[in-house]
Amino acid sequence: MDYIVEVQHLYKTFRTKDAQVEALRDINLQVEKGDIYGIIGMSGAGKSTLVRCLNYLEVPTKGSVLVEGQPLSELSGPQLRKLRSQISMIFQSFNLLMQKSVIDNVCFPLRIQNMKPDQARAKARQLLSVVGLSDKENAFPSQLSGGQMQRVAIARALASDPKILLCDEATSALDPQTTQQILELLKKINEETGITIIIITHQMSVVRDICNHVAIIEDGVLVENGLVEDIFNHPKSRAGRYLVVEGKDPDEWEKARLDRERRRGEKDLLHEDRRIRIAFSSNSSFEPVIGNMVLHFGTPVNILRADTRDVKGVARGQMILGLPEDRQLQEEMIAWLIGRGLAVEEVDDDVDY
Amino acid sequence: MWTIEVWQMIGRGIFESLYMTLVSTLFGYVLGLPWGVVLAVTDEGGIKPNRPVYRVLDFITNIMRSIPFLILLILIIPLTRMIVGKSYGSTATIVPLVVSAAPFIARMVESSLKEVDKGVIEAAQSMGADTFQIILHVLLVEARVSLVTGATICLGTILGYSAMAGTVGGGGLGSIAIQYGYYRYQADIMVVTVVLLVLLQQIFQLAGMTIASGIDRRRS
Numbered sequence: 132m133d134y135i136v137e138v139q140h141l142y143k144t145f146r147t148k149d150a151q152v153e154a155l156r157d158i159n160l161q162v163e164k165g166d167i168y169g170i171i172g173m174s175g176a177g178k179s180t181l182v183r184c185l186n187y188l189e190v191p192t193k194g195s196v197l198v199e200g201q202p203l204s205e206l207s208g209p210q211l212r213k214l215r216s217q218i219s220m221i222f223q224s225f226n227l228l229m230q231k232s233v234i235d236n237v238c239f240p241l242r243i244q245n246m247k248p249d250q251a252r253a254k255a256r257q258l259l260s261v262v263g264l265s266d267k268e269n270a271f272p273s274q275l276s277g278g279q280m281q282r283v284a285i286a287r288a289l290a291s292d293p294k295i296l297l298c299d300e301a302t303s304a305l306d307p308q309t310t311q312q313i314l315e316l317l318k319k320i321n322e323e324t325g326i327t328i329i330i331i332t333h334q335m336s337v338v339r340d341i342c343n344h345v346a347i348i349e350d351g352v353l354v355e356n357g358l359v360e361d362i363f364n365h366p367k368s369r370a371g372r373y374l375v376v377e378g379k380d381p382d383e384w385e386k387a388r389l390d391r392e393r394r395r396g397e398k399d400l401l402h403e404d405r406r407i408r409i410a411f412s413s414n415s416s417f418e419p420v421i422g423n424m425v426l427h428f429g430t431p432v433n434i435l436r437a438d439t440r441d442v443k444g445v446a447r448g449q450m451i452l453g454l455p456e457d458r459q460l461q462e463e464m465i466a467w468l469i470g471r472g473l474a475v476e477e478v479d480d481d482v483d484y
Numbered sequence: 485m486w487t488i489e490v491w492q493m494i495g496r497g498i499f500e501s502l503y504m505t506l507v508s509t510l511f512g513y514v515l516g517l518p519w520g521v522v523l524a525v526t527d528e529g530g531i532k533p534n535r536p537v538y539r540v541l542d543f544i545t546n547i548m549r550s551i552p553f554l555i556l557l558i559l560i561i562p563l564t565r566m567i568v569g570k571s572y573g574s575t576a577t578i579v580p581l582v583v584s585a586a587p588f589i590a591r592m593v594e595s596s597l598k599e600v601d602k603g604v605i606e607a608a609q610s611m612g613a614d615t616f617q618i619i620l621h622v623l624l625v626e627a628r629v630s631l632v633t634g635a636t637i638c639l640g641t642i643l644g645y646s647a648m649a650g651t652v653g654g655g656g657l658g659s660i661a662i663q664y665g666y667y668r669y670q671a672d673i674m675v676v677t678v679v680l681l682v683l684l685q686q687i688f689q690l691a692g693m694t695i696a697s698g699i700d701r702r703r704s
Contacts, residue, residue, distance in 0.1 A: 186610055208614075215612035226607035230625050230701045240611040242621065271701040284607075291611065 133200070135295060135327050136162040136185060141194035143180050154180045155351045158194070162344070164294075167321055167328045169338040169359070171374065172348035173381035178331045181348065182297050185329065186218045187211055198295070216244060219288035223300035225280040227272040233283050234259065234268040240291045251290075258286040262316060278309035285316065289324075296320075298330045302337060310334075314341050333381045335374050339363075347371055349381075364410045364474040376408055376449070376478070405461050406435065406478040409468055411448040420471055421450065428464060430455050451478055490673065493660060498680060500574040501656035504646040505684075508578050509639050512585035519545075519586065520593025521619055527598075531605060531623075532615045548587040553645050556584050557652060574655035577646060585642050592634035596627045629700045636692025640685055647681055657681050 143155040154177040162168045172178045183189035184196055187203045196203045198214065206214060219240075227236050237255035238248070246254075259265050262282040272280055281301060288296055298317070302310040318341045321328050330342060338345045338359060346356035347370045355368040366375040373384050411420075425431055432452045439448030454461045468475050523541055526534040551559070557580040561571045564579040600623050608622045624631070650658025657677045665674025 188606060188609060212612035212614060215610060218610070220607065220610040222603055222607065224603050226601070226603040228604060228622065228626060229601075230628060230699075232701075239608075239621065243608075243611055243613045243617055273702045297610075 133164065134161040134197075135164040135166075135199055136160075136329070137197040137200075138181075138184070139195045139197070141181075141184060141196065142192045143177070143184060143189060144192045153351055155184070155191075158348075158353050160346050160353060160356055162327060162329060164327055165321070165325045166344055167318070167330065167342045169330045169332060169342035169345040170348060171332055171335065171338050171345060171381060172370075173384060174333055176348045176381065177351040178333075178348050179299055182220075182299050182329065182331045185295075185297060186215050186220065216240065216291040217293050218295045218297060219291065219293040220297040220299065221281065221284045221288050221301045223303045225272070225277070225284045225304075227280055227283055227287070229272050231271075232268070233264065233270050233272070233275070236272065236283055237286045237290055240287060244291065254290060255286070258289055259283075261289070261320070262286045276309075277305050278312060281305065281309075281313055282316065285313075285320070289320065289326075293326065295327045295329065298328065298332075300331055300333070303333070310337070311340075317341060335380050347374065349384075365476060376451070405454045406451060407454060407465060407468075408449060408451050408476055408478045410474040411439065411450075418471070420468070420473065421452070424464060424467055427467065428460065430457075430460060432464070494657075494673075494676065494680070497655075497657040497660045497677065498684075501643065501646055501658070501681070501684065504574045504577050504581060504649070504654070504656055505639060505643045508581035508585055508642050508646070509635070511578070511582040512589045512638065512642065513635070515582065515586040516589025517593055519590035521597065521623070523590060523594040524597035524623070525615065525619065527594075530598075531609075531618055545587045545590055548583070549591070551584075553580070553584050553648060554652070556580055557649060557654075572653035572655075577649040577654035577656075581642055581645055581649065584645060585638060588641065589634075589638050592638060593631065596630035596634050597623045599630055600626045629696050629702075632692060632696040632699065636689060636696070639688045639692065643681070643684060643688065657684075 138158050138160045141155055141158040142153070145152045145154055158181060160168075170178050170181060180189055184191050185198075187196070187206075190204075198218065201214075203211065203214070228239065231239070234252060234255050237258055238251040241251035241254060242248075256265070256268065259268055262285050264279060264282050264286070267275065267279065267283075272283065275283065284301075296317075301317075302313050305313060314337065317328055317330075320326060321341075328341075330337060332338060342359050344357065345359050345362060347354050347362075347368060349368075349370045355362060355366070355371045362371055363375050366372045370381070370384065373387060374381070409420075421432065421434065432454055435451040435453050437448070437450040454464055465475055519541070523538065523545070524530055525532050526538040526541070528535070528538075530538075557577075560580055560583060563583075564571050564576050567579055568576045570576055604626060605618060605622055608618050613621070646654065646656055647658025647661070648654075650656050650660070651662045653659065657680055661674045661677040661681075664670040665677075
């Protein structure tokens with residue numbers, strides 16, 4: 132498998148006057164061509180640094196970044212700048228030129244490459260129509276809404292026909308509805324042009340909605356990565372469990388951890404049921420599985436949490452069950468559920484519901 | 485008293501003041517603009533940090549800015565003679581005015597360029613823009629309102645300096661004010677020249693601010 136982006140044993144250390152901060156430690160990941168790859172983590176977890184290492188806006192302290200097999204560390208200044216025109220970037224704060232009109236902003240990367248002005252404008256017009264802003268070409272960024280500004284930024288990012296689009300918290304400054312529209316636009320562009328998109332976010336919903344793969348970053352370390360679907364069904368890391376099982380965005384992890392510590396003492400006094408999490412896939416969500424199970428075993432189970440979501444057009448869901456005390460019955464129930472094609476796993480103390 | 489000759493002299497004074505101020509500002513920017521760009525670009529956190537270059541330029545700028553204008557005027561008389569051929573009159577005054585204004589302008593330019601949003605610069609870098617393209621298409625464009633405001637301040641300051649140069653034979657309105665008001669006790673002529681200087685200052689300020697808000701695209 133050829134990867135368009137490969138990160139190998141990447142470390143980034145920032146030195147301040149009297150301390151050094153390890154922003155990233157031993158990051159390894161591979162992104163396939165045409166993929167939408169999410170990188171999720173808490174603010175300050177190092178994901179913005181990571182994405183800047185992918186176009187060498189930040190130079191890693193150790194390790195390598197390969198784009199289409201080419202190690203970036205081996206490129207000269209001009210070669211690196213040439214490559215950067217193939218790796219576009221959009222930002223949380225849009226970063227448009229406030230003194231230039233919308234169309235001049237979109238023309239900007241083309242002007243840098245010395246494209247003729249009328250040729251650049253023709254291309255910019257076409258891109259503005261792709262992002263649905265044809266009527267705004269002579270407006271200035273300050274006259275636009277956040278969503279419109281991000282659309283201009285997307286048009287600008289696409290102007291140089293890049294192979295890769297890096298999105299650094301591109302929807303974090305937008306309201307949920309606008310976020311949806313921008314994500315749909317990104318997805319559409321990915322489908323139509325085959326561009327590889329790498330998305331940095333702290334919102335699980337962004338990953339769920341458009342990413343195929345995801346990497347979870349916690350305190351500068353990549354704790355888990357893989358297909359979004361697999362991580363959804365079987366989160367392995369604690370951070371993954373927080374994200375998937377609890378639906379908690381990274382910014383809530385710390386609070387969740389503290390809450391749990393506080394409650395740990397009380398919990399021991401209570402009788403603990405054995406708890407399992409089951410994840411529904413597309414075919415199983417139509418069958419009343421739990422109902423059938425209860426009828427089959429003649430013993431009730433306690434539904435502690437249940438929710439289903441629309442994930443990329445397919446109904447997906449999860450449920451957390453408290454099983455009866457009988458150890459053998461528990462095993463039978465689990466076997467029965469697995470037999471129904473469901474992903475079943477134990478929920479340990481580390482996760483709230 | 486208010487003869488035609490006096491009015492002609494005042495008219496010539498206005499012309500000389502404008503001439504000295506505008507030409508000095510122009511040449512001041514010819515030197516000060518690139519100077520300020522280099523300061524902004526090479527400083528830590530600039531787009532091309534270069535500690536030795538910044539340190540040296542920063543030091544020279546500070547030295548030049550700390551020499552009082554009147555001292556500088558006398559100090560560089562040999563230079564003025566070399567360039568203009570004489571050391572008195574309004575054309576000769578332009579030399580010390582430029583030498584004094586350039587480092588001041590460089591600082592104004594430096595601070596304007598440092599105000600430019602780092603994110604926008606980063607965006608340009610991510611597109612593969614080189615240092616020169618970022619200076620030309622991002623820094624100078626995004627900072628243009630602040631640059632014009634700075635130029636307005638420089639123009640006013642240089643007008644003030646040009647009047648000061650009048651005390652040592654520099655010509656212009658300042659020269660008239662000193663000659664008539666101070667040496668001949670003709671306070672009325674002095675008052676008129678001062679009023680005219682105030683008016684010039686007001687016009688510069690108004691024009692500068694009008695241009696600045698006229699070219700600002702950040703307001704809808």
